[in-house]
Amino acid sequence: MTAYTPPSPGSKIIIVGGGCFGLSTAHALSLKKKYDIWVFDRLPIPATDAASTDINKIVRMDYADDTLYLQLMLEGMPIWRQWNKERAAEGLGPVYNETGVLFFGSNGKFSDYEKKSIKSITEAGYGHVIEHLPTPKSITDKYPQFKEAVENGYDIAYLNKDGGWCNSAEAVKHIYNKCIKNGVQFVLGPDKGTFEKFQEKPGSSGVKEVVGIVTKDKKVHYADRVIMATGSWTPGLVDISTQCIATGQVVAQFQPPQSLITSLKNQPVWCTDVSRTGYYGFPVNEGGRMKVARHATGYIAPRLQDNVSVPRTQVTHSGDTIPVGALKHMRTFLNGFLPQTSSLDVVYSRICWYSDSIDGGFVISPHPEYKNLIVASGDSGHAMK
Ligand SMILES: Cc1cc2nc3c(=O)[nH]c(=O)nc-3n(C[C@H](O)[C@H](O)[C@H](O)COP(=O)(O)OP(=O)(O)OC[C@H]3O[C@@H](n4cnc5c(N)ncnc54)[C@H](O)[C@@H]3O)c2cc1C
Incomplete structure (x- = not known):
């Protein structure tokens, strides 16, 4: 294990x-104004198949007893709210929509996840943001569109008023523009922006010393520090032992008819009961689309040479959608929860x-076997904060 020291002023940092x-x-x-910062990506930002690129992601503070998150x-x-103001000043729509997040339990009970979340939030002094909906009537009085959900057993809920969803592709664009304004350099594209391997100091024995990266066009880019923030691609690019695995999760967007838009928008x-069913969904967005997804064990795509799971996406497999079994499962779930949307x-x-x-926690650490290398990955499906 190498001891961590922050980069000295003037250092070149490759992300x-x-x-x-x-x-x-x-x-x-x-913001520190003392580093030469370079970001490399295999695609223009926002990369179409990155986890961060989507029409919406939950922004929530409910993490059971994991108070770090x-x-x-x-x-x-407050930063999300600030970004909305910055965008409004540029005549752009909000990136953060503070609709609240409604957590359902089932059959009159919350699971540990919801119970612990309420406890942690209350203990942190934010009990006032929780609105308890302890009875079927209290849920349907506030949200008539969940009448069938309540009848089918999702009959206890709480609304966390501090939370909602972000337009994550727009959020990525927003911070990308901020980076450019602050002088961050970008190298993007399938050849010049794609990391192929580390450039190591020749002859280093024991702990290897990273002195830069080599991109797919075979160019060497030297740096004082390299940060691998390559999301689910990380285990396929750098040995992070068994700490992280790329898992594929199911997402679908539906286009409800005009007759349903109002009720599905204003929610x-x-x-x-997410720790049991895995399902969550969003209000209809401005484009008239409703996204539903499932947080689950997911799929893996092991590569031949070493069995490491690497993302298979629509960038290389343009015809890929989701497995038919997963869609059937989602429709069956919707049939019991929001039946007006199930077909x-x-x-x-x-x-x-x-x-x-x-353990579902982020993995952000200097690499123990490579000097000058930091890994920032392990998002575990909840990093869009
Ligand atoms: C279905 C789904 C739903 C989610 N829902 C939520 C949610 O509701 N709320 C929430 O908080 N989070 C959610 N998340 C998680 C969130 O999207 C991720 O935690 C976050 O986007 C991870 O960001 P990242 O930067 O680590 O990875 P990514 O966004 O995937 O970025 C990795 C980047 O690395 C680039 N890259 C990869 N390989 C290379 C290479 N060789 N060279 C150069 N560049 C490379 C990629 O092009 C990409 O741009 C969800 C994720 C999924 C998959």
Whole structure:
């Protein structure tokens, strides 16, 4: 294990990956005004198949008893609101929509996840943001569109009023522009922006010393530090032992008819007994689309040479959608939860890849076997803060 020392002023720092980890790192470093910062990505930002690129992601503070992420969200919330103001000043729509997040339990009970979340949030002094909906009537009085959900057993809920969803592709663009303004340099594209391997100091024995990266066009880019923020691609690029695995998660977008739009638009993000069912969904967005997804064990795509799971996406397999079994499962779930949506046509679907860590926590650390190398991955499906 090498001891960590921060880079000295004037250091050149290469960040590989321009998703939310890479860009928020680049932005935070740029505020220090003492580093030469370069971001590499295999695609223009926002990369179409990055986990960070989507029409919406939940912004929530509800993390059972994991108060680290609650605290992170409490720090993040004012920044989301600030970004909305910055965008409004430029005549752009909000990136953050504070609709609240509605957590359902079932059969009159919350699971540990919801119970612990309420406890942690209350203990942090934010009990006032929780609105309890303890009876079927209290839910349907507020949200008549969940009448069938309540009848089918999703009959206890709470609304966390501090939370909602972000337009994550727009959020990525917003921070990308901020990085450019702050002098961060970008190298993007399938040849010049794609990391192929590390440039190591010749002859280093024991702990290897990273002195830069080699891109697909065989160019060497020297740096004092390299940060691998390559999301679910990370385990396929750098040995992070068994700490993270790329898992494919199911996402579908539906286009409800005009008759349903009003009720499905004026609602919070919903999470349906999520530690048991995995399902969550969003209000209809401005484009008239409703996204539903499932947080689950997911799929893996092991590569031949070493069995490491690597993302398979629509960039290389343009015809890929989601497995038919997964769609059937989603429709069956919707039939019991929001039956008015269970047979809507799918207008878009994809497998979106998490970098899943063992305990669901982010993996952000100097690499123990490579000097000058930091890994920032292990988003585990919840890093869009
Ligand atoms: C289905 C789904 C739903 C989600 N829902 C939520 C949610 O509701 N709320 C929430 O908080 N989070 C959610 N997440 C998680 C969130 O999207 C991720 O935590 C976050 O986007 C991870 O960001 P990242 O920067 O680590 O990875 P990514 O956004 O995937 O970025 C990785 C980047 O690395 C680049 N890259 C890869 N390989 C190379 C290479 N060789 N050279 C150069 N560049 C490379 C890629 O092009 C990409 O731009 C969800 C994720 C999925 C998949």
